[in-house]
Amino acid sequence: MYDAVLSETITITGHEGDAIEAYSARPLTPGPVGGVVVLHHLPGYDRQTKEFTRSLAVGGFNAVMPNLYAREAPGADPDDAMAAARAQGAIPIADDRIVGEVAGAMDYLKGLSNANGKIGVIGHCSGGRQSFLAAVSLPLDAAVDCYGGFVVGEPPAGHPLQGWEPVVNRTPDLSCPLLGLFGSEDVQPGPAHVAELEAALKEAGKTYRFRTYEGANHGFMQVDSARYQPQSAVEAWAEILGWFGRYLAA
Amino acid sequence: MSDAIIAETVMIAGHGGDTIEAYSARPVDPGRQVGGVVVIHHMPGYDEGTKEIARTFATRGYNAVVPNLYYREAPGASPDDAAAVVRAAGGVPDDRLVGDVAGGMTYLKGLPTANGKTGVIGYCSGGRQSFLAGISLPLDAAVDCYGAFVVGTPPEGMPLKVGPLVDRAADLNCPLLGLFGADDKYPSPEQVAELEAALKAAGKTYEFHIYEGAGHAFFSVNRPAYRPEAAVDGWEKIFAFYGRYLAG
Amino acid sequence: MCTYLTEKVAISGSAKGASGWFRVTEGSVYFDHPVHAPYGHTLNIDFLAPDQGPSARVAVELSAESARALMKAIEAVLDSAPPGLE
Numbered sequence: 293m294y295d296a297v298l299s300e301t302i303t304i305t306g307h308e309g310d311a312i313e314a315y316s317a318r319p320l321t322p323g324p325v326g327g328v329v330v331l332h333h334l335p336g337y338d339r340q341t342k343e344f345t346r347s348l349a350v351g352g353f354n355a356v357m358p359n360l361y362a363r364e365a366p367g368a369d370p371d372d373a374m375a376a377a378r379a380q381g382a383i384p385i386a387d388d389r390i391v392g393e394v395a396g397a398m399d400y401l402k403g404l405s406n407a408n409g410k411i412g413v414i415g416h417c418s419g420g421r422q423s424f425l426a427a428v429s430l431p432l433d434a435a436v437d438c439y440g441g442f443v444v445g446e447p448p449a450g451h452p453l454q455g456w457e458p459v460v461n462r463t464p465d466l467s468c469p470l471l472g473l474f475g476s477e478d479v480q481p482g483p484a485h486v487a488e489l490e491a492a493l494k495e496a497g498k499t500y501r502f503r504t505y506e507g508a509n510h511g512f513m514q515v516d517s518a519r520y521q522p523q524s525a526v527e528a529w530a531e532i533l534g535w536f537g538r539y540l541a542a
Numbered sequence: 543m544s545d546a547i548i549a550e551t552v553m554i555a556g557h558g559g560d561t562i563e564a565y566s567a568r569p570v571d572p573g574r575q576v577g578g579v580v581v582i583h584h585m586p587g588y589d590e591g592t593k594e595i596a597r598t599f600a601t602r603g604y605n606a607v608v609p610n611l612y613y614r615e616a617p618g619a620s621p622d623d624a625a626a627v628v629r630a631a632g633g634v635p636d637d638r639l640v641g642d643v644a645g646g647m648t649y650l651k652g653l654p655t656a657n658g659k660t661g662v663i664g665y666c667s668g669g670r671q672s673f674l675a676g677i678s679l680p681l682d683a684a685v686d687c688y689g690a691f692v693v694g695t696p697p698e699g700m701p702l703k704v705g706p707l708v709d710r711a712a713d714l715n716c717p718l719l720g721l722f723g724a725d726d727k728y729p730s731p732e733q734v735a736e737l738e739a740a741l742k743a744a745g746k747t748y749e750f751h752i753y754e755g756a757g758h759a760f761f762s763v764n765r766p767a768y769r770p771e772a773a774v775d776g777w778e779k780i781f782a783f784y785g786r787y788l789a790g
Numbered sequence: 791m792c793t794y795l796t797e798k799v800a801i802s803g804s805a806k807g808a809s810g811w812f813r814v815t816e817g818s819v820y821f822d823h824p825v826h827a828p829y830g831h832t833l834n835i836d837f838l839a840p841d842q843g844p845s846a847r848v849a850v851e852l853s854a855e856s857a858r859a860l861m862k863a864i865e866a867v868l869d870s871a872p873p874g875l876e
Contacts, residue, residue, distance in 0.1 A: 293551055298570070299597070300546030320548075335825055346549075346597055350590070368844035371825045375836040376844035378796050379818045417823075451795060509830060511823060515763050515770065518828045522768050771828045 296320040297349045299342075304400040306358055307392025313359040313366065314397065315342050317349035324408035326433070326540025327401030329394050330357035331415030331422045333514065334383065336370035337361060340516045341416075351533045353412075353540065354404050358393045360385055384418060384452055387425055387459075394426040408542040412468075414532065415440065416513055421459060427470060428462040434539035436471045436532055439510050441480040444488045463492040469499035471535040473528045475508030475521075503531055546570040547600040549593070554649045556609060557641020563610040563617065564646065565593045567600035568653060575657035577682075577788030578650030580643050581608040582664030582671045584762070585629065585702075587621030588612060591764050592665075602781055604788070605653050609642045632703035633667065636674055643675040657790035661716075663780065664689060665761055670704065677713040683787035685719045685780055688758050690728035693736045711740040717747040719783040721776045723756035723769070751779055796820045805837040805848040812846055814839050824851040833857035 299317040306312040315337070319325060328348050332341040337359040348355035364382050365373035377383050398411050412434035415423035420440020427435035437443065444460040447453040470493065474486050481489070486504060493500045505512060505527065511519035513528055549567035556562040565588070569576060579599050583592040588610040599606035611634050616624035628634060647660045661683035664672030669689020676684035686692065693708045718741065722734050729737075731752060741748045753760060753772035760769040761776060797819040805814045818836040832851040839846040852860065 296548055296550035298546060298548050299601075300544055300570070320550075335823055338825075342601070343594065343598070347594070350549075350593070365844035371849065372844040372847050375818060375838065375847055375849060376840070378820065379798065379816060379836065379838055379840060383796070511830075515768075516774050517823070518770055519823075519830055520768070520770050522763065522765055526764050774826075 294321065295350075297346065299346050299349065302356075302400075304356065304358065304396055306362075306396040307389045310363065312362040312393065312396075313337075314400070315345050315357045315359070316355070316400075317342075317346040318354040318404065318406075319349050319352055321352075321406060323406035324542055325352055325354055325406055326408055326410040326412065326536060326542075327354040327356070327398070327404070328536060328540070329397040329401070329411065329413045329426070330355055331390070331394070331413065331419030331426070332357055332360060333415075333417035333419050333511075334374065335417075336374040338370035338516075340514055343515070344513075347529070348414075348536075351536070353536060354401055354407060356397050356400055358397050360390070360393065381452075385422075387456070390422045390425060391429045394422075395430055398430065398432075408540075410434075410540040410542070412436070412536050412540050414438065417441065417511065424466075424470070425459050427468055428459065428465040430467065432468045434468050434471070434536055435466075436473065436535060438473045438513055438528070439475055439478055439481060441510070443481065444485045444492075445480060460489055460492050463489075463498065464496045466493070466496065466498050469501075469535070469539055471531060472500065472502040473513075473531060474502065474504045475510060475512050475524070476504050476506050477509040479510075501531075501535070503528070544571050545601070547597065549597045549600060552607075552649070554607065554609065554645050556645035557638045560614060562613040562642065562645070563588075564649070565596050565608040565610075566606070566649070567593075567596040568605040569600055569603055569655065572603055572655055575790045576603050576605055576655050577657055577659040577661060577784060577790070578605040578607070578647070578653070579784070579788075580646035580650065580660065580662045580675070581606055582639075582643065582662065582668035582675070583608055583611060584664075584666035584668050584759070585625060585633075586666075587625035589621035591762060594763070595761075598777075604784065605650050605656060607646045607649050609646050611639065611642060629701050632701060634671070636671075636704070639671045640675060640678045643671075644679055647679065647681070657788075659683075659788040659790065661685065661784055661788050663687065666690070666759060667702065667704075670707065673707055673714075673718070676716055676718060677707065677710050679715065681716045683716050683719070683784055684714075685721070685783065687721045687761055687776070688723060688726055688729065690758075693729060693733040708737055708740045711737070711746065712744040714741070714744070714746050717749070717783070717787055719779065720748065720750040721761075721779065722750065722752045723758060723760050723772065724752050724754050725757035728758065749779075749783065751776070801837070807846065807848045812839055812842060814846075814848070816840055821854070825849075827851035827853070829853055 414436035505524035612624035663685035756772040759767035
């Protein structure tokens, strides 16, 4: 059984043609296999998200995670990069920049010699909202939103996202089936937000699947975090691999 | 030089010259010679979590290999089925474990990026086996993660047929890092203290950490016993330890 | 929940990081997920020197309770410092 996986830091072309750092993990198989763009959480392009990216490769997908803070803090430790981006007012990252980075990552994945042409996107936390944003902006084949905050719901006064068009309004533009994974204890998205998103998807006639994990809170898939919940994370992984397995097959 | 790692299933020569399955993870082009780590999987088996551990070592600049200790009993079986078979048989015999670790060491030393230093790490039953390897083989560093029955014997009804090793502490060939949970019963804090006393008496180099709020299996990412704080700190202890003893 | 909300303040002084002392000019204060501290959310303070790059940073993550206690301690010390020392 040949199951070799290669993981490494690479450079891809992102938004506006900028060269940005990214983490690549892919099975060394002629395949062909589907590709997945990973959008890291707000704390950054970190160890546990790289491990997550490698696990997608072990699951049989070419995966790439752009360093979304690469422009603000190239080469910095992930938490320093996040802090620098925050101090520069670059968090949250502008929506058009996110779409540009994902488009660049898609081009990279489609260019791999064992690519089957199908691409999915997945993100946690801020990455969850960005995953939904990508799926309503780009022609993707599958999307996964892990507890993405502010897909629905009005940001509080003074919040940087205030005044941004609520991305749920673009649900009719969703280009692909959406898997949503949420924690029952989370407040953004809370159960009411999840229900509102589900209603929007139903109304727009979209293919979707939602799972809410009892007792889980925001960040339940982050292995290094106090919020990690092993049971929910294990089940969530099965959902993710099942979803991508179904919609990213050749 | 790059940070690329490659991870894959390989076949290695183990105890008795048997060909056994193993998982290898290593830096492709680290720009220097690197140390090797034999990873001894926990009793539940040669599973995804353990393979991920091997990949983590590779990302931190070590060649790692995980022998499938249950390969002979259940080649190609799922990890938990294989574990059930071996558990029913009383566990892996000590001499076979030593031979398989020796095979892992030979594999690592044969890699083109090897610096010749090899460490061992084991979790759960693997913790005891790591200690066993440390007293049996010319290793450079050993890590025991909550290994039960280094001290004490399994109670009635526990299928594992293993005996204590603490009386052989004087045979330890290398420094030992021990990582334990304060809430664990096998090994209990008293047993950990007994092991520490034996190492002191034998004049061995060792470093023990007992994590409050953690019990057995606190490194197991997929289990309720996982403790993020202890695991994150434990990993840094491991890398500091190996950094000291597995450097070229 | 990621709060995004960040208070920024110009500061003057020095901080000691992994590579030693450096002058700091900016502080970021936010209540959000910690990287290291074992809580769901913490009061995070970044002491920064942007002109020296992102790794010129001293970061702390405190439970909300300890952050409030720290604020009181800061006020108490400043209030009791002999006047005119600055």
